[in-house]
Amino acid sequence: MNSDSMHDVLIVGAGIAGLIAATELQTQGKKVTLLDKGRLPGGRLATRYNEEGQPVFDYGAQFVTARDEWFAQQMKNWIEAKAAVEWGRGFSNQIGVPAKQNGYSRFRGYPGMQKIADHLAKNLNVRNNQKVIKIEPENNFIQVQTDQDNLYTARHMILTMPVPQSLELLQKSRITLFSSDYKSLESIVYAPCLAILATLQGPSGLPSPGALHLQSEPIDIISDNTQKFWNQPLEKETKTSKITIHAGPKFSEGSLDQKREEINKTGKELVPLALPYLASPVSDFQTHFWRYARPVKLHPERCFSVTVNQSMLVFAGDAFFEPRVEGAALSGKAAADLILQNT
Ligand SMILES: Cc1cc2nc3c(=O)[nH]c(=O)nc-3n(C[C@H](O)[C@H](O)[C@H](O)COP(=O)(O)OP(=O)(O)OC[C@H]3O[C@@H](n4cnc5c(N)ncnc54)[C@H](O)[C@@H]3O)c2cc1C
Structure with a gap:
């Protein structure tokens, strides 16, 4: 030892x-x-x-x-050190509706x-x-x-x-x-969260700055990492994009007692429910299950x-x-x- x-x-x-x-x-x-x-x-x-x-x-x-x-x-220090940046001041919560950018800062x-x-x-x-x-x-x-x-x-x-x-x-x-x-x-008490890490065949179509915050079930948020990390403008031709889908807490609870393979199956059920919000089809995805995602009590x-x-x-x-x-x-x-x- x-x-x-x-x-x-x-x-x-x-x-x-x-x-x-x-x-x-x-x-x-x-x-x-x-x-x-x-x-x-x-x-x-x-x-x-x-x-x-x-x-x-x-x-x-x-x-x-x-x-x-x-x-x-602290955030100001991290921004000065180029470890953080302001992402936006609001997210759209509805398809086709642009994000209001007059809210508080999201970093x-x-x-x-x-x-x-x-x-x-x-x-x-x-x-x-x-x-x-x-x-x-x-x-x-x-x-x-x-x-x-x-x-x-x-x-x-x-x-x-x-x-x-x-x-x-x-x-x-x-x-x-x-x-x-x-x-x-x-x-x-914590709520769980099932996360889908998906690759799309083209642009996500998610409104700037790259997220749709539905705050609902079965989907809480969809984020476009390609837009987020690289400030890829929507109109620019994107061969693939990488998105994260977070299931809402109720949907995620279904995976609490599931094994890895079953979680992947549940992920397979969630992906089609996200498609109406996306401009390109999903070519492949992985799942990550957060047992303790966010405290609720x-x-x-x-x-x-x-x-x-x-x-x-x-x-x-x-x-x-x-x-x-x-x-x-x-x-x-x-x-x-x-x-x-x-x-
Ligand atoms: C899917 C998801 C989406 C979220 N979205 C947001 C958001 O948009 N905005 C926001 O503000 N918050 C969000 N949160 C919540 C936010 O991530 C957490 O509140 C915050 O990161 C918690 O920080 P922490 O240091 O308390 O815990 P953690 O980040 O969980 O850190 C605990 C650490 O302990 C380690 N650990 C555990 N057991 C052991 C052990 N036995 N030995 C050694 N190490 C151990 C773990 O590896 C981990 O690194 C989200 C969380 C999840 C999961």
């Missing part, structure tokens, strides 16, 4: 909540490491790349809002959503492909074991994965929460902390107080602030 040196704070999850928490803690001189089971940082800020490293599909979050003053400043990573995470991770100690499988209180510290047989030790810890996954991890560990704390965390505070011996174990992420990327970032900041105030 490989053992790493001591950390002030270990963070499980290098999604936006974990990355923001780590940035805040590191800025204040704390030694921080992020552990993530994924191949890349970002979590639900997810972009699929081709072999040349070019973005092809955003298949998790499609856009980011920045209404909070502190978060808007995106540049060119893909995952680039925001890459930008934040650049200055942080992020260990990818490290699934945390156990947390053990060890004297006055917390020790973490990953599926790669690595051990990490820290004074405090932040868990930023979807809360049911955090609770599952604690159940496998020697950490028992007070039943009221457990109940409070257990009451957090949230915790009332920006983070939640318990004490294990003398260590703080803080729960954070988009299920705390406010959903979406913006809410997750603010939760990550709150978790970092809480640790800084108490150490």
